[in-house]
Amino acid sequence: MNELEQAGLARLRDGWISGGAMFELAPVEWKEVAAASSPDEQERRLLAIAAQALDVALRPAVPKTLKRRPPLPVLALPMLPDRLRPLLRAALKHAADARRKALVVKLVASRGFVTHPMDWMPAATDQTAPDVYAPWVDWQASAEQGPHEKLSAENWADSYPAARRVALAALRRSEPAVARRLIETKAPAESAETRLSLVELIRIGLGPDDTPFLKSLAADRSGKVRELAGRMLAMLGEHGEGGPDVPVAELAGFIEEGKAGFIRRRTTFGPAKTKSHVQEQRRAELFELSNLVDLAARFGVTEADFITGWQFGTDNNADVHLARMVVASGSDGAVVHMADTLIAAGGKTALLVLHLMPRLDTGRQRVLIRQILKDAQFPAALGQAQGIDAGWLDWDDLSNGRFLAVLRNGISAKEDPARRTAEEIVETVGYLATATAAARFIDEVVAAGLPPASPSLGLLRLNAALAENPSQSDR
Amino acid sequence: MQLDLKTIEALAPDQASLGAAAKLTKRSNWPRLEMNEQLGLIWGECQGSGSNPYRVVFDTGDHGYKCTCPSRKFPCKHILGLMWIGATAPASFDRVDQTPEWVNDWLGRRRKPGQQSAPTAASPEGKSIDEASRPGQSAPVEDAAAVERREAAQRKRAEDTRSAVSAALDELDQWIADQLRLGLAGFVDACSERCRRIAARLVDLKATALAGRIDELPARLMALRSEEKPDAAIRELGKLVLLAKAWRAMPNDAELKRLVSTSETREQVLANPQAVQVESDWEVLGEKIETRRDGLVSHATWLLDLVSSTPRFAVLLDFFPASAGRRSGAFAPGDRFKARLVFYPSRNPLRALVAERLGDVSPGTWPDFTLDVAGDPLAAYAAFQDDAPWLADCPVILPRGAIALDEKDGAWWQAANDPHGIALPVAGSVSQTLLGLDLAATAALWNGARLELLASQSSIGRLDLS
Numbered sequence: 011m012n013e014l015e016q017a018g019l020a021r022l023r024d025g026w027i028s029g030g031a032m033f034e035l036a037p038v039e040w041k042e043v044a045a046a047s048s049p050d051e052q053e054r055r056l057l058a059i060a061a062q063a064l065d066v067a068l069r070p071a072v073p074k075t076l077k078r079r080p081p082l083p084v085l086a087l088p089m090l091p092d093r094l095r096p097l098l099r100a101a102l103k104h105a106a107d108a109r110r111k112a113l114v115v116k117l118v119a120s121r122g123f124v125t126h127p128m129d130w131m132p133a134a135t136d137q138t139a140p141d142v143y144a145p146w147v148d149w150q151a152s153a154e155q156g157p158h159e160k161l162s163a164e165n166w167a168d169s170y171p172a173a174r175r176v177a178l179a180a181l182r183r184s185e186p187a188v189a190r191r192l193i194e195t196k197a198p199a200e201s202a203e204t205r206l207s208l209v210e211l212i213r214i215g216l217g218p219d220d221t222p223f224l225k226s227l228a229a230d231r232s233g234k235v236r237e238l239a240g241r242m243l244a245m246l247g248e249h250g251e252g253g254p255d256v257p258v259a260e261l262a263g264f265i266e267e268g269k270a271g272f273i274r275r276r277t278t279f280g281p282a283k284t285k286s287h288v289q290e291q292r293r294a295e296l297f298e299l300s301n302l303v304d305l306a307a308r309f310g311v312t313e314a315d316f317i318t319g320w321q322f323g324t325d326n327n328a329d330v331h332l333a334r335m336v337v338a339s340g341s342d343g344a345v346v347h348m349a350d351t352l353i354a355a356g357g358k359t360a361l362l363v364l365h366l367m368p369r370l371d372t373g374r375q376r377v378l379i380r381q382i383l384k385d386a387q388f389p390a391a392l393g394q395a396q397g398i399d400a401g402w403l404d405w406d407d408l409s410n411g412r413f414l415a416v417l418r419n420g421i422s423a424k425e426d427p428a429r430r431t432a433e434e435i436v437e438t439v440g441y442l443a444t445a446t447a448a449a450r451f452i453d454e455v456v457a458a459g460l461p462p463a464s465p466s467l468g469l470l471r472l473n474a475a476l477a478e479n480p481s482q483s484d485r
Numbered sequence: 486m487q488l489d490l491k492t493i494e495a496l497a498p499d500q501a502s503l504g505a506a507a508k509l510t511k512r513s514n515w516p517r518l519e520m521n522e523q524l525g526l527i528w529g530e531c532q533g534s535g536s537n538p539y540r541v542v543f544d545t546g547d548h549g550y551k552c553t554c555p556s557r558k559f560p561c562k563h564i565l566g567l568m569w570i571g572a573t574a575p576a577s578f579d580r581v582d583q584t585p586e587w588v589n590d591w592l593g594r595r596r597k598p599g600q601q602s603a604p605t606a607a608s609p610e611g612k613s614i615d616e617a618s619r620p621g622q623s624a625p626v627e628d629a630a631a632v633e634r635r636e637a638a639q640r641k642r643a644e645d646t647r648s649a650v651s652a653a654l655d656e657l658d659q660w661i662a663d664q665l666r667l668g669l670a671g672f673v674d675a676c677s678e679r680c681r682r683i684a685a686r687l688v689d690l691k692a693t694a695l696a697g698r699i700d701e702l703p704a705r706l707m708a709l710r711s712e713e714k715p716d717a718a719i720r721e722l723g724k725l726v727l728l729a730k731a732w733r734a735m736p737n738d739a740e741l742k743r744l745v746s747t748s749e750t751r752e753q754v755l756a757n758p759q760a761v762q763v764e765s766d767w768e769v770l771g772e773k774i775e776t777r778r779d780g781l782v783s784h785a786t787w788l789l790d791l792v793s794s795t796p797r798f799a800v801l802l803d804f805f806p807a808s809a810g811r812r813s814g815a816f817a818p819g820d821r822f823k824a825r826l827v828f829y830p831s832r833n834p835l836r837a838l839v840a841e842r843l844g845d846v847s848p849g850t851w852p853d854f855t856l857d858v859a860g861d862p863l864a865a866y867a868a869f870q871d872d873a874p875w876l877a878d879c880p881v882i883l884p885r886g887a888i889a890l891d892e893k894d895g896a897w898w899q900a901a902n903d904p905h906g907i908a909l910p911v912a913g914s915v916s917q918t919l920l921g922l923d924l925a926a927t928a929a930l931w932n933g934a935r936l937e938l939l940a941s942q943s944s945i946g947r948l949d950l951s
């Protein structure tokens with residue numbers, strides 16, 4: 011199409027937009043082709059020519075700048091072979107939430123593969139993905155930060171709140187002091203809700219340098235912000251507006267000290283009975299605000315002595331609060347001591363170790379899982395365990411005890427809840443089992459009555475199909 | 486795996502379904518029949534009246550089933566036919582260890598067996614396998630006079646239709662002239678209402694296919710930025726003018742009739758000696774599923790010929806009522822199979838039927854089409870338009886390139902190391918992951934304004950983009 015035709019097309023286009031007969035404005039060559047007895051027919055013919063010119067001779071104007079993303083990093087492990095991707099997708103589809111999807115991905119990584127990025131990709135904020143995915147998490151985060159790679163007071167208003175929060179979280183990870191100063195500068199002008207979400211980011215890389223800022227929040231207009239700052243100060247061994255001893259002193263009031271044993275008298279600690287729901291809530295808050303070492307010191311004992319003296323089983327809620335406090339603020343030794351104490355106690359009490367899992371070594375984690383399977387009293391607790399390695403549970407572990415018998419009963423139960431619980435256990439075993447054990451376990455549960463096509467078997471089937479030592483052709 | 490005829494009898498919704506199922510028990514109706522004994526599943530593909538074979542799966546354990554056909558009978562004749570073969574000729578099924586992904590999808594979606602009501606122990610009253618198995622009564626033989634009367638009636642109907650369509654095109658011409666006179670700015674603003682009115686008139690005058698196309702015009706315009714809409718309106722209306730003129734010149738042309746009034750039946754296409762037939766290896770590039778304003782869902786499955794040295798495509802097109810609910814496709818993107826396709830007669834044969842399915846093809850990359858990176862990636866589109874300027878969507882294979890974003894986060898396909906600055910806008914949003922991948926080749930549909938991505942070959946293998 012020559013320049014005259016292009017100019018003519020532009021005139022026709024502008025004319026037709028506003029309406030009317032445009033025949034006289036057309037290029038001469040087009041008029042020759044479109045000439046007809048009826049004015050309407052002439053316009054239609056011109057329209058047909060213009061349509062073809064737009065379709066074939068013109069291309070969409072390319073923007074001045076087109077941004078390309080950096081190449082997606084190649085990960086250290088090979089991608090899952092194509093033949094196994096349908097099994098992966100089936101397992102991911104059945105995984106109801108992000109935590110369960112993460113288990114599928116961890117199992118795959120434990121067998122030496124990563125997912126295809128179109129099947130599963132970690133989010134920019136994903137902190138649970140296996141380490142091998144770190145380059146992809148960073149790649150995602152760099153995309154969400156957009157053009158402003160580094161947030162500053164000057165470009166603060168250029169981003170939407172969600173993008174700004176992601177950028178701020180990234181800044182907090184890389185330059186915590188800069189991020190804190192930015193929050194300090196900008197948060198006072200924000201609403202209470204936004205201030206709360208900004209101050210929450212201080213949790214990332216929380217350290218003693220943050221103490222002055224957190225203490226300054228004691229004067230914040232929002233009670234929620236003041237409370238949040240107080241909790242973070244407690245994690246740092248500092249205390250908020252009430253002074254250092256107030257939470258521990260108040261918590262000690264909820265704990266009764268006693269003596270036990272006829273020959274060797276020893277000190278015991280147990281939860282005092284709460285009189286109301288409000289008291290129960292306050293006790294929970296105080297456990298969250300206090301450190302184990304301070305609480306033990308309040309009673310004049312070491313962390314280990316306090317745990318040894320605690321009367322587990324008296325009040326389940328108090329036991330759970332204590333376990334959470336230990337995992338949040340206890341020393342490594344205290345965590346191990348508590349885990350050993352609980353496992354030795356066995357039964358339902360041992361299940362409290364599930365709260366300590368994230369800080370336990372692999373050996374102790376496995377001991378607990380084996381004990382749960384062997385006792386078979388609370389097999390559903392398997393599903394609550396977090397931070398455990400994938401793919402190590404062998405057939406002996408599964409068949410040593412009453413676990414399989416209890417599971418068979420669950421599968422064949424008439425009640426939906428019992429069947430659903432059994433299916434959840436099957437799914438958890440799909441994550442924990444070795445490939446060999448997974449294959450055998452499938453036969454076992456199918457023989458017990460679980461439909462062979464049940465989606466609950468998805469992770470087990472993927473597990474069984476993932477060879478322990480993948481062949482070179484799969485890599 | 487146990488299946489017996491009594492179960493089939495009990496599950497069948499009525500005697501007519503059993504009768505229809507009996508006709509489907511011939512092995513030739515089923516290009517694929519497979520079973521997984523471990524899972525207790527049987528499945529197959531049954532060649533029905535659509536372009537695609539229907540995918541049918543049955544769980545012998547709890548009698549759960551799924552078929553991709555639009556029937557509202559549950560179970561449909563395809564399920565019953567599959568069960569029937571399973572009960573009477575289990576050797577017809579190939580034993581396999583793996584289930585196809587579409588079966589896995591169904592397994593993942595279906596209700597848990599515990600929640601499912603047990604198969605009704607329906608009384609087979611009024612339904613009988615024996616009766617269904619009997620050969621049907623032969624149709625009465627027509628005498629010569631009756632045949633002539635019937636043919637005369639057909640000719641008259643065809644003549645009436647042609648007159649009606651001609652009148653429809655006259656109205657369309659006038660309507661287009663009116664839009665130009667009133668201004669395209671107003672047309673773009675009131676497009677939905679104006680198109681609806683003329684589409685209704687075209688339906689009344691038997692230009693059904695054309696009416697459907699005009700009904701979809703507002704949606705096509707809505708997908709564009711406001712500054713692009715007038716150009717798109719000129720293109721669309723201009724194509725309608727060309728189509729109307731072409732039909733007037735050749736009212737018996739099969740392609741033009743299909744685009745203006747009605748399409749041939751499957752049987753007519755298969756019986757047409759002029760229909761192009763291609764036996765080759767095919768890969769499913771992707772699917773395009775659209776709910777139309779007339780209440781139908783159009784389901785297009787795009788295929789790529791893996792043997793041809795130049796890009797050759799086919800599209801399997803099916804329509805079903807939106808009220809029939811979500812249907813899974815007969816093929817999944819990435820599936821590869823050997824088949825003989827019969828193309829609807831056309832200047833650019835694209836729409837096709839699977840005449841014969843000849844087995845699966847192993848996964849792999851696309852052929853090397855030796856695409857010219859420095860050339861015009863839309864050269865094929867220009868040639869396509871030369872032959873049939875009234876068509877809108879054209880499949881293309883783009884050379885090595887990548888996806889980039891403009892300032893408004895709109896996606897563009899951009900040729901790699903392109904000296905001419907060629908880039909084409911992409912419809913809709915794209916996966917962020919795609920922005921970090923180099924695309925060795927990309928299959929897409931170009932409609933004159935946007936690319937609809939179907940699939941790509943990349944350093945990490947095939948990417949499903951549809």
